Amino acid sequence: MSRHITGHDLECLATGSWILGTGGGGSPYSSYLSMRNYYDNGGSVELLDPGELADDDLVAVLSTMGAPLVFQERMTDPAFALKPLRIMEEFLGRRFRAVMTVEIGGCNAFQPLLAAAASGLPVVDADAMGRAFPEAQMQSFAIADLKMYPHVVADIRDNDVIVARAATWQSLERVRRKVCTEFGSVATTCQAPRTGAEIKRHAVLHTTSRAIALGREVRRARAAHDDTVAATLRAANGKLLSRGKVIDVQRRTTEGFLRGTTRFAGLDGDADSIFEIAFQNEFSVGWRNGSVAVTTPDLICVLDSVSGEAIGTESLRYGQRVSVIALPSPEIHRTAKGLQHVGPRAFGYDIPFKSVFAEDKEEIVA
Amino acid sequence: MSRIGIDVGGTNTDAVLVADGKVVAAVKTATTEDVSSGVKQALSDLLRGAALMPAARKLEAVMIGTTHFTNAVAERRALDKVAALRIGLPANASLPPFVDWPADLVNVVRGSVHMVAGGHEFDGRPLVPLDRAAIREEARRIADSGLTAVALTSVFSPLTDECEREAAEILKEEIPGARITLSHELGRIGLLERENCALLNASLQSLAQRTAAAFVAALSESGLDVPLFLTQNDGTIVHSGLAARYPVHCFASGPTNSMRGAAFLSGIGDAIVVDVGGTTSDIGCIKGGFPREANAAVEVGGVRTLFRMPDLLSLALGGGTEISADGRRIGPRSVGYRLTSRALCFGGDTLTATDIAVAAGRIALGERDRVAHLSPSFAESGMRQMGEMISDGIDRMKTDAAEVPLLAVGGGSFLVPEKVPGASAVVRVEHHAVANAVGAAIAQVSGEVDRIFTGIGRVQAIECAQAEATQRALDAGADPGSVAVLDIDDIPLSYLPGDARRVRVRVIADIADFGERQDETNFG
Numbered sequence: 001m002s003r004h005i006t007g008h009d010l011e012c013l014a015t016g017s018w019i020l021g022t023g024g025g026g027s028p029y030s031s032y033l034s035m036r037n038y039y040d041n042g043g044s045v046e047l048l049d050p051g052e053l054a055d056d057d058l059v060a061v062l063s064t065m066g067a068p069l070v071f072q073e074r075m076t077d078p079a080f081a082l083k084p085l086r087i088m089e090e091f092l093g094r095r096f097r098a099v100m101t102v103e104i105g106g107c108n109a110f111q112p113l114l115a116a117a118a119s120g121l122p123v124v125d126a127d128a129m130g131r132a133f134p135e136a137q138m139q140s141f142a143i144a145d146l147k148m149y150p151h152v153v154a155d156i157r158d159n160d161v162i163v164a165r166a167a168t169w170q171s172l173e174r175v176r177r178k179v180c181t182e183f184g185s186v187a188t189t190c191q192a193p194r195t196g197a198e199i200k201r202h203a204v205l206h207t208t209s210r211a212i213a214l215g216r217e218v219r220r221a222r223a224a225h226d227d228t229v230a231a232t233l234r235a236a237n238g239k240l241l242s243r244g245k246v247i248d249v250q251r252r253t254t255e256g257f258l259r260g261t262t263r264f265a266g267l268d269g270d271a272d273s274i275f276e277i278a279f280q281n282e283f284s285v286g287w288r289n290g291s292v293a294v295t296t297p298d299l300i301c302v303l304d305s306v307s308g309e310a311i312g313t314e315s316l317r318y319g320q321r322v323s324v325i326a327l328p329s330p331e332i333h334r335t336a337k338g339l340q341h342v343g344p345r346a347f348g349y350d351i352p353f354k355s356v357f358a359e360d361k362e363e364i365v366a
Numbered sequence: 367m368s369r370i371g372i373d374v375g376g377t378n379t380d381a382v383l384v385a386d387g388k389v390v391a392a393v394k395t396a397t398t399e400d401v402s403s404g405v406k407q408a409l410s411d412l413l414r415g416a417a418l419m420p421a422a423r424k425l426e427a428v429m430i431g432t433t434h435f436t437n438a439v440a441e442r443r444a445l446d447k448v449a450a451l452r453i454g455l456p457a458n459a460s461l462p463p464f465v466d467w468p469a470d471l472v473n474v475v476r477g478s479v480h481m482v483a484g485g486h487e488f489d490g491r492p493l494v495p496l497d498r499a500a501i502r503e504e505a506r507r508i509a510d511s512g513l514t515a516v517a518l519t520s521v522f523s524p525l526t527d528e529c530e531r532e533a534a535e536i537l538k539e540e541i542p543g544a545r546i547t548l549s550h551e552l553g554r555i556g557l558l559e560r561e562n563c564a565l566l567n568a569s570l571q572s573l574a575q576r577t578a579a580a581f582v583a584a585l586s587e588s589g590l591d592v593p594l595f596l597t598q599n600d601g602t603i604v605h606s607g608l609a610a611r612y613p614v615h616c617f618a619s620g621p622t623n624s625m626r627g628a629a630f631l632s633g634i635g636d637a638i639v640v641d642v643g644g645t646t647s648d649i650g651c652i653k654g655g656f657p658r659e660a661n662a663a664v665e666v667g668g669v670r671t672l673f674r675m676p677d678l679l680s681l682a683l684g685g686g687t688e689i690s691a692d693g694r695r696i697g698p699r700s701v702g703y704r705l706t707s708r709a710l711c712f713g714g715d716t717l718t719a720t721d722i723a724v725a726a727g728r729i730a731l732g733e734r735d736r737v738a739h740l741s742p743s744f745a746e747s748g749m750r751q752m753g754e755m756i757s758d759g760i761d762r763m764k765t766d767a768a769e770v771p772l773l774a775v776g777g778g779s780f781l782v783p784e785k786v787p788g789a790s791a792v793v794r795v796e797h798h799a800v801a802n803a804v805g806a807a808i809a810q811v812s813g814e815v816d817r818i819f820t821g822i823g824r825v826q827a828i829e830c831a832q833a834e835a836t837q838r839a840l841d842a843g844a845d846p847g848s849v850a851v852l853d854i855d856d857i858p859l860s861y862l863p864g865d866a867r868r869v870r871v872r873v874i875a876d877i878a879d880f881g882e883r884q885d886e887t888n889f890g
Binding site (some may be wrong): 033 | 556
């Protein structure tokens with residue numbers, strides 16, 4: 001059902017999308033501020049149920065890309081979020097019916113809202129990841145082998161690039177990264193246009209409203225001094241993997257990714273256990289006492305045990321009291337084809353995927 | 367040689383005389399509304415005893431640490447209205463200055479907001495050409511409005527200050543008597559947080575000038591003809607003239623001084639410090655005698671800032687913390703400075719942390735008979751719970767699992783248990799109740815640079831940063847012969863092209879001879 005996003009929804013989306021960022025995706029803080037400012041001045045954005053799209057409606061898939069350090073000086077705002085969409089419309093000679101985000105995890109959850117604030121277009125309640133992932137070929141549209149072009153990369157000045165064709169998702173990724181660097185390591189994108197039919201079939205549906213509901217539950221629990229982690233698990237059908245404290249964090253930056261590992265010493269019911277997680281921008285694999293306990297594409301989230309606020313891979317630090325939880329991944333990621341794109345082997349781990357939510361079922365081997 | 371250190375807190379003004387590396391006199395007086403008469407009182411109390419000591423005669427300087435500016439922001443008083451000029455359009459247009467401030471503070475501080483085109487990329491290329499005509503036009507508008515406090519922020523100015531400097535020249539031409547804060551002189555990468563820091567600084571300028579002048583007057587009225595320094599967030603000092611320009615650098619000087627004082631008094635430079643006051647416990651970490659700095663945003667009066675601040679964990683636990691009758695709820699309310707009238711052991715009606723400690727026999731305060739009704743098991747259980755709160759906080763502030771000494775200071779430090787998990791020892795020192803004034807007295811001058819360098823090699827980048835840091839120390843009043851490098855950090859930023867690296871250099875030095883010092887100070 002379509003509805004208007006409220007001012008309170010914005011706060012909830014900031015909290016919820018940061019949890020779905022599974023450690024990455026960039027902090028939504030400045031995008032949230034931008035939207036709050038728009039709402040304070042009387043603005044409002046419509047959230048459109050994907051079921052209401054006509055099969056031939058055209059939807060713009062939007063994102064911000066670049067280096068997190070640069071985002072701190074050059075923040076995305078409504079006009080910049082909308083810019084690549086207008087260039088795409090000019091290129092196609094067609095108008096978009098609505099906007100959506102490529103990833104619901106982290107700051108990009110707000111990207112279509114920003115564009116909507118500048119255009120009045122509705123935001124489709126869906127994304128192409130159901131979380132955050134580091135690379136373009138990890139989108140549900142890539143798993144479905146949809147076309148990856150044309151693809152617009154926009155600069156804040158009058159420098160904009162249209163990638164008219166690309167041979168593979170990987171080559172598109174390489175070209176647009178180079179362009180983004182030239183633009184000062186921050187760019188907004190309008191990715192290959194999607195039809196209503198493609199979205200209904202291949203997008204991850206209702207993720208914006210799910211992120212809002214998740215954030216709302218965490219904030220409600222926080223205000224009521226309830227257990228915020230338990231509230232998260234309830235709201236997102238999650239599983240608690242460990243409660244503990246951070247005892248070690250190792251990070252290194254390679255090939256533009258923040259890679260590393262972190263270890264937690266168990267507290268309370270998990271005393272005497274050690275939980276370790278490896279990350280590449282986002283959390284990818286977790287081990288309990290040396291045995292694999294959880295792997296991507298299950299969502300691995302690390303929350304502050306008291307506030308329920310998500311903790312990003314770049315802000316982990318010794319002594320934090322954290323809860324490691326798993327949330328179920330979208331269906332598409334658990335198919336054999338999906339696991340090729342986003343399973344443990346896609347991140348360089350030679351281990352089979354076994355969902356913590358399907359312990360009794362046959363394991364699916366990618 | 368001797369120095370006087372003064373800590374002007376919200377409740378108490380403490381003063382110490384440190385001569386030849388030893389605390390020779392210490393006094394505690396009440397902080398006064400006008401701040402300076404409390405300082406005069408403290409000086410007079412201190413000097414009455416100290417005048418007799420020959421070691422105290424060669425007074426070198428007076429160092430004052432004050433929470434006055436932080437309190438002004440927290441209480442939203444004595445703040446100037448500020449004109450905010452941001453350079454960086456077309457970027458960030460939807461996030462104007464003050465966008466993330468609490469509404470009540472915006473009402474007090476926001477004078478006007480101006481945004482013009484300009485700014486830089488992370489690699490030093492201009493973002494777009496600086497719009498000088500627009501700056502002049504906005505400057506005239508500011509001049510017409512009568513505002514003189516201006517905060518100037520440009521995109522990526524910590525990397526290149528060109529735009530801010532050039533704009534400042536135009537502002538000076540157009541606005542007579544303008545007091546301009548440049549964001550790159552204060553903050554780091556993070557536009558909103560750095561701009562917030564500049565805005566707060568600009569709003570505090572006239573209060574800082576008045577306060578520094580009042581301190582100088584208090585000194586001269588006390589018959590002291592020595593230079594005055596104010597202490598800063600990083601445990602160093604600046605000459606009072608310069609401090610009036612950067613009041614934000616004094617925001618956290620209280621906790622910093624107490625950590626540094628604890629290190630000095632114990633002779634232990636690497637430790638966790640817990641300072642238990644009447645309402646809160648501040649926990650910090652010192653390395654080489656200096657506080658570890660916060661890397662994340664620190665809120666001041668509800669405003670997010672990112673600059674030179676100590677990494678602190680504040681717990682709502684102090685000597686005045688109120689305890690529920692069943693002993694289960696500890697704080698967060700506190701009787702604060704009214705401890706001696708409100709606590710049970712002083713004949714009051716409120717059960718406080720101090721009463722528990724008195725009942726448990728940890729400290730002798732007030733009359734123990736008045737807490738005789740508290741059973742030993744009740745008192746022990748209360749002490750254990752409070753000890754756990756402190757232990758938990760200490761563990762959170764550690765950076766690794768290795769054991770480190772714990773320095774316990776402050777008037778409420780009797781709440782710190784004798785054994786703390788993860789601490790190799792709990793160290794208590796003489797004069798711990800005035801550790802903050804001691805920290806002020808021993809402070810040195812510093813200079814710091816924290817910048818991203820691109821296109822030059824590592825060695826050259828470090829040399830460049832070191833030269834700049836040294837110049838900053840000299841500006842702050844350093845003796846050129848004594849400048850030493852305190853720490854160098856360099857981090858390659860591999861997600862940025864062009865051999866980019868963030869280099870941070872901090873130098874430290876003794877204060878220069880100002881030539882106005884008398885060898886034999888006349889204590890009158």
